[in-house]
Amino acid sequence: MSAVSRHYVLAAGGTGGHLLPAFALAAELHQRGHHVALITDERGAKIPGKPEYLPAHILPPGRIAGRNPLGWLKGARGVWQGRAMAKRLFDSFQPSAVVGFGGYPSLPTMLAATSAGIPSVIHEQNAVLGRVNRYFAGKVDAIATPSEVVDRLDDKYAGKVTLVGNPVRAEVLALRDAPFPEFSEDSLFRILVTGGSQGARILSQVVPEGLAMLPTALRSRLQVIQQCRPEDIEGVRERYATHGIPAELGTYFPDMAERLAGAHLFIGRSGASTIAELTAVGRPAILIPLPYAMDDHQSANAREMVAGGGARVLRQPPITTEDPDTYTGEKLNELLREQADIQQKMAKDLCLQIQAIAQRPETLANAAHAAWNCGYPKAAIDLADLVESFGAAPIMDVLRVVPEGGAPAHGTQGALAREGAR
Template sequence: MPAPSRNATIALAAGGTGGHLFPAEALARELQRRGHAVVIYTERRGAQYVKALEGIPHLVLPARSLAGGLGGKLAAAFTILRATLQARRDMKRRAVALLAGFGGYPSFAPAVAAKSLQLPLLLHEQATRLSMANRRLLSYADALATSFPHVAGADGFDPARITETGNPVRAEILAARGDYPALSSDTPIDLLVVGGSQSARVFGEVVPPALLALAPEIRSRLRVALQYKGEDADAIAAQLREVGIVAEVRPFFDDMGMRLRAAHLVITRAGATTAADLLTVGRPAIFVPIPHGGSRDEQRRNAETLAEAGVGWCVPEPELTVEKLTALLGELFSSTIKLPQAAAVAASMGRPRAAAELADLVERMLTE
C-alpha cells in the first residue's frame, strides 16, 4: 500500500457545539501529529472554542438550520448555498483530498462542496443513532465511522464500509486516564456536576437541595464542583458550605480532564462526547438526558445504553426530583462497592485510541 500523501490537506467539518467540535479537534491534532495538513470548517458558535481551535487552520462558514416554515427553509437553502461555495473555493485553494464530517447542520455545506469536487467523504457518528445531517449525507458517503457497535439509522449502508472507531476525545481527557480514586467509608467523596457546554439549569435547582438533605456523615465528606450559570451561584455555594460540604460553583470548567480524574461520580447530560470522555477516563455517572430539542432521543438512547451496561444510572429530567436524587446519592455514597464497580465497567468500554483509529481510516481512504 502506498504511503498517504502529506501534501494534500484533510478537511474536517463540525457543528458549533462541543459535542461535534471536540472530536473533530481530536482527529485534527492526531493528523497534524502524523504530518498532515488539516483545516476545520465550522460556524460562529464553534469558533468560540478558541482553545480547541488553537493552532488548527479553520474557516467559519455561515450556517442555518432547516427548521421552520417555508420562509425559514428558503433562507436556510440560501445560507447553505453560500457556505457551500465558500467551502468549495477554500478546498480548491488548499488542495483538499478528503473531508471528514462530524455532524451538526453546519457540516452539511462542506460535505456538499466536497462531493461537488468528487472528494472522498467520511462521516463520523458520535451517538447511538445517526444525526439528521449524517442521515441526509449517508447516501453520498464513502465510509462511516461509529462510536458504538450498533448505530440506528444506518440501515442500507454497506456494512463493509462501516468501522467502529469510538469517539475521539481531547488530549486533556486522554491525559486524565488513571486508577479510580480510593473510596472507603471515611475518605472524601468528589462529586462533579456538569451540564455540557450549555450548562443545565435543572442541576442548579435540584442538586443543591438534594445534597443538603443527605445524612450529615455523608455531607461532611463531600467535595462538590457544580457547573451552574445562575445569578444565585454564590448563594448556592454558601448554602452548601454552611452544612460542611466543600463546594465550588462556577459557570464553566475549562479543566475538565483534571476534574474527571478526581471525580468519584459525575452528574451530567448524556451527549455522545460527554459519554466518550467518561468512558475514556473510567468514571461512573448519573445521566440526565436533555428532555427537549433535537438531542432528546440521542441523549436518551445514550443514557439508557450506558445505564444498561452498568456505567451508571439514567434519571429522565421529569423524574429528577430532590427526593429521588437524595435517595440515589445516599445509596451510592453509603456503599464502597457500587461506584468502583461502575467505574470499572466504564473503563472497560473506553476507546482511548479512537482518534488514532479514525486517523488510520482516513489514511487508508487516501490510498484507495
C-alpha cells in the same frame, strides 16, 4: 523521518459536541504529518481548545428550520453560498478526503465534497444518527460510529460502518491509566456536577437538595465541584451553605480534566463528549439526559454505559417551559407547582441513586471499572486510520521529510486562509 503528507478538511457544527472530536482527529492527523483545515460557523470559531495549527474557515449560516418560508429561502441561500465557498477552498487546498462531524455547517461542505467526487467520511458522535449525517449516509464513502448500536442508521449502509468511538482530548486520555481516587468509608466523597451547554438550571436546583437528603455520615464527607449558569450561581451557593455542604462553584472550569481526575462521581447531562470522557477516564456517573434533545439522543448516549454498569440514569420529566417569566396569574402558579413537584421527586431519586452507588466503597470502585471498560481509547487513532484509507492515490501524495514537531510548513495553508477570508 519520512512520511506521506496529505491534506484533509474537517467540517463541524459550532458546538463542543461536534468540535471536540474534530479537534482530536486534527491533532492525530497533524501528528502524522498531514495538513488539516476546519470549516465551521461563527460559534465554532470561538470554541476553546482549537489547535493553533488548525486554520478555521467560517461558512455563512445555512440552517433550514421553522415554518417560515422566508427563513427557508434564507437558509437555502446560505447553504448554496457555503457550498460554493467550500468548493473554492477545495480548489486551493486539494484535500485527499473531507470528514463531516454533523451540525448545519457541515451540510454545505459535505455537499461540495460529494458533488466534487472527493472521498468523504462522516463521524457521528451520538447514539442516534443526526439529521445532516442521515442525509449523507448514502452518499459518503464511510460512516464512523461512537457505539455498537446507533439508532436511525439504516441497515443497508452496514457495509460502510466502522465503530471507532468518540475521540477525546489528549489531556483527558492521558488520565486513562491513572488509578481511581482512593475511596473508603472515612475519606472525602468528591462529586463533580456539570450541566453542559443547555439545561443546567434543573441541576442547580435538584443536586443541592438531593445531596442534603443523604444520611449524615455520607453527607458530612461531601466535597462538591459544580458548574452553574451565571444567573444561578449565587442561589446554588446559598443552598449549599444552608445545608453545610462544602462546594466550589464556577461558570467555567478551564482545568476540567483535572477536576474529573479527582472526582469519585459525576452528575450531569449525557452529551456525547461527556460520555466519551467519562468512559475514557473511568468515572461512575448519574446521568440526567436532557429531555428536549433532538431525537432524545442523550438517553441513547447513556445506554451503553448504563448497560455496562458504569452509570445510572435519573429521568427529568419534560415540563411546559423552564422559563416562568413568560407566565402570569394562575398559569404561573401552575407552572411553579409543576416545577417544584418535579424537582422534589428528582432530588429524592438522586439521593437514593447516590446511596445505592456510594454507601460501600467496592460498589463505587466497581462502577468506575465498568465505566472504564466502556471507553474507546483508540478512537482518534482508529478514525485517523479510516480517514487515511481514502484519497491515497499517488498523485495526491507528496513525500516530504517531516520534522519531529509534526506537519511541515506548506504554502497551500496560506492559500486556504486567504480563500477563507474572501
